[in-house]
Amino acid sequence: MDRNSPIGVFDSGIGGLTVLREITRLLPNENTIYLGDTARVPYGSKSKETVERYSFEVANFLIKHDIKLLVAACNTASAYAVPKLKRELKIPVLGVIEPGAKAAVSVTSHNKIGVIGTEGTIRSSAYCTAIKSVNPEVSTFTKACPLFVPLVEEGWANDEVTALVAERYLCDLKDSGIDTLVLGCTHYPLLKETIASVMGSAVTLIDSAASTAAEVKRILSESNMFNAKTGQAKHRFFVTDSPERFLTVGRRFFGDNLSEAELAQLTEN
Amino acid sequence: MDRNSPIGVFDSGIGGLTVLREITRLLPNENTIYLGDTARVPYGSKSKETVERYSFEVANFLIKHDIKLLVAACNTASAYAVPKLKRELKIPVLGVIEPGAKAAVSVTSHNKIGVIGTEGTIRSSAYCTAIKSVNPEVSTFTKACPLFVPLVEEGWANDEVTALVAERYLCDLKDSGIDTLVLGCTHYPLLKETIASVMGSAVTLIDSAASTAAEVKRILSESNMFNAKTGQAKHRFFVTDSPERFLTVGRRFFGDNLSEAELAQLTEN
Numbered sequence: 001m002d003r004n005s006p007i008g009v010f011d012s013g014i015g016g017l018t019v020l021r022e023i024t025r026l027l028p029n030e031n032t033i034y035l036g037d038t039a040r041v042p043y044g045s046k047s048k049e050t051v052e053r054y055s056f057e058v059a060n061f062l063i064k065h066d067i068k069l070l071v072a073a074c075n076t077a078s079a080y081a082v083p084k085l086k087r088e089l090k091i092p093v094l095g096v097i098e099p100g101a102k103a104a105v106s107v108t109s110h111n112k113i114g115v116i117g118t119e120g121t122i123r124s125s126a127y128c129t130a131i132k133s134v135n136p137e138v139s140t141f142t143k144a145c146p147l148f149v150p151l152v153e154e155g156w157a158n159d160e161v162t163a164l165v166a167e168r169y170l171c172d173l174k175d176s177g178i179d180t181l182v183l184g185c186t187h188y189p190l191l192k193e194t195i196a197s198v199m200g201s202a203v204t205l206i207d208s209a210a211s212t213a214a215e216v217k218r219i220l221s222e223s224n225m226f227n228a229k230t231g232q233a234k235h236r237f238f239v240t241d242s243p244e245r246f247l248t249v250g251r252r253f254f255g256d257n258l259s260e261a262e263l264a265q266l267t268e269n
Numbered sequence: 270m271d272r273n274s275p276i277g278v279f280d281s282g283i284g285g286l287t288v289l290r291e292i293t294r295l296l297p298n299e300n301t302i303y304l305g306d307t308a309r310v311p312y313g314s315k316s317k318e319t320v321e322r323y324s325f326e327v328a329n330f331l332i333k334h335d336i337k338l339l340v341a342a343c344n345t346a347s348a349y350a351v352p353k354l355k356r357e358l359k360i361p362v363l364g365v366i367e368p369g370a371k372a373a374v375s376v377t378s379h380n381k382i383g384v385i386g387t388e389g390t391i392r393s394s395a396y397c398t399a400i401k402s403v404n405p406e407v408s409t410f411t412k413a414c415p416l417f418v419p420l421v422e423e424g425w426a427n428d429e430v431t432a433l434v435a436e437r438y439l440c441d442l443k444d445s446g447i448d449t450l451v452l453g454c455t456h457y458p459l460l461k462e463t464i465a466s467v468m469g470s471a472v473t474l475i476d477s478a479a480s481t482a483a484e485v486k487r488i489l490s491e492s493n494m495f496n497a498k499t500g501q502a503k504h505r506f507f508v509t510d511s512p513e514r515f516l517t518v519g520r521r522f523f524g525d526n527l528s529e530a531e532l533a534q535l536t537e538n
Contacts, residue, residue: 038315039309039315039319040308041314045422046307046308046510047510047513047514049511050510147416147419150415151416153415154416160433161430161437164430240319241315241316241319242316244316268537
């Protein structure tokens with residue numbers, strides 16, 4: 001394993017770019033390779049078996065590109081596939097759920113944490129398990145919000161339709177007395193304003209992206225694996241469907257630096 | 270080819286069940302095999318190359334089950350893959366676009382037809398091409414409505430959120446003076462009431478499902494391929510992801526007769 005190798009980051013599509021953005025902000029000297037599995041997006045409505053299979057196919061592709069660390073920048077993949085990826089791969093593997101859970105536990109004052117995410121992430125109970133393993137005293141309240149992703153992808157993040165959907169999805173969480181809400185899907189940071197205005201200022205929103213980037217930094221630091229070369233870091237982007245839509249929608253997540261994406265051919269697991 | 274063989278019907282997921290329902294209503298003596306490609310749903314936001322590849326993999330699976338006719342009960346697959354499927358397969362192949370286009374042309378009085386569908390279907394211009402090949406005098410007006418599918422799948426077909434989204438998507442079409450609107454996605458028949466209340470009673474809504482079923486009947490009749498055996502017709506259902514969600518959501522489309530679905534293993538094309 002070479003310390004000058006890139007960090008591998010994957011997601012079902014474009015959402016993981018919010019995590020990549022935080023990693024490149026915190027570690028501007030690191031090279032990265034991102035893969036969005038846009039030919040099979042979304043993962044959030046699919047079964048554990050399917051998401052696990054897809055995640056291994058993607059991981060194998062990135063490993064062939066000689067990555068030194070793998071980040072599953074997708075909550076559903078983190079919930080369903082990261083435990084097995086950690087067991088079977090020879091490089092460090094990191095999901096977004098543990099960092100998000102730790103951040104939420106450190107913030108809650110009344111030990112009441114809410115979690116929102118895709119159907120798969122919520123069904124897996126992965127956040128509740130991770131939160132309770134940090135502090136068993138915490139009560140968790142969850143809600144799947146399947147329309148949030150298509151609303152963000154439509155570009156309606158700040159829109160009356162999205163506000164109405166958020167009111168509907170979040171009303172029970174609001175009544176539950178939580179003081180902390182985990183945004184358990186990489187698309188949701190783009191809805192921060194809308195969600196905050198429904199939940200009110202007494203509820204702290206937790207975005208896993210920043211805490212995941214901090215965890216990446218900690219792992220590289222502990223293993224002395226920071227990139228030794230300085231200069232312009234390289235960022236490569238791969239997708240499994242044609243790159244056009246990824247580039248258009250992806251800029252909402254990553255900014256104008258996203259100018260090129262290559263087509264990846266995955267090998268079936 | 271055996272006249273007692275089943276009719277093969279496929280879709281990216283559950284939407285094609287609206288077409289299957291019309292086929293089984295019109296041809297209650299025919300056996301059918303349905304495949305929903307739920308591990309890779311949706312097709313509507315993906316590229317032509319990817320949708321074509323997926324459609325061939327699904328078609329090959331159904332052909333191994335000895336179907337006598339193939340129906341692409343998915344507008345995006347019909348737009349992107351049916352031309353090539355027709356050229357390369359040895360059995361009759363039918364999409365939903367030509368029947369829908371013919372039905373719309375036969376209904377319009379002012380030669381102004383609107384078409385709504387997924388991003389892929391609208392981008393392909395397949396409906397406009399099909400409509401103009403029947404009557405070049407007709408003007409067409411189109412709009413992609415990507416949120417309609419997730420709204421139906423959430424079970425919000427008749428809901429104030431969906432009404433608001435429909436108002437937004439359809440306002441330009443309403444101002445265009447169309448008298449006929451093609452529901453160019455198999456999910457949209459479940460939104461008929463909402464769409465009708467936005468468009469008003471002067472606009473006729475065209476649902477391809479019934480006209481596609483009529484076209485299936487015509488082909489079987491002309492080629493003398495009706496099932497010769499009478500008795501209880503058999504309906505098999507296959508999916509590529511685990512069947513649970515398909516069965517739950519699919520009942521909204523097909524009714525309580527949908528009780529069992531098998532897992533299909535597709536071979537890469």
